[in-house]
Amino acid sequence: MPGSDIDIVKRMYDCFNVKDIEGILAVLDKEVAWANGMEGGHVHGHEAVRDYWTRQGALVSPRVQPVAFQCRGDGAIVVEVVQSLFDLEGRPLDGQVQGLKNKTVKHIFRMDKGVVTHFDIQSDGSGGSRRGG
Secondary structure, eight states, X not given: OHHHHHHHHHHHHHHHHTTOHHHHHTTEEEEEEEEOTTXXXXXXXXXXXXXXXXXXXXXXEEXXXXXXXXXXXXXXXXXXXXXXXXXXXXXXXXXXXXTEESEEEEEEEEEEXXXXXXXXXXXXXXXXXXXXX
């Protein structure tokens, strides 16, 4: 099952980069815990994730490029991601906007029966989770 879960995660990145929120919500558990990259913590459930991405999309246009996928022994899928920020006209942004910035991070997905139940972002190399995107 990890192979098909990785395929689902890959499709999620494709959807995210073209702002297809509904395409992503289709593979999120209705009670998903999703890391909040702007304020910290997590948002919970489809409506909260939709609201979070709508607020984020009003400020910046993030793009994420997965470069490596790993299945951990505990079942989590860890994805190394290059995160880039653009303004709403598509011009690259330098610096930080609402807790988001250009950098390489690790996205950590927990899945159950083909849907994402939990999402975290690790950016400090310590193994702990931080804010999400």
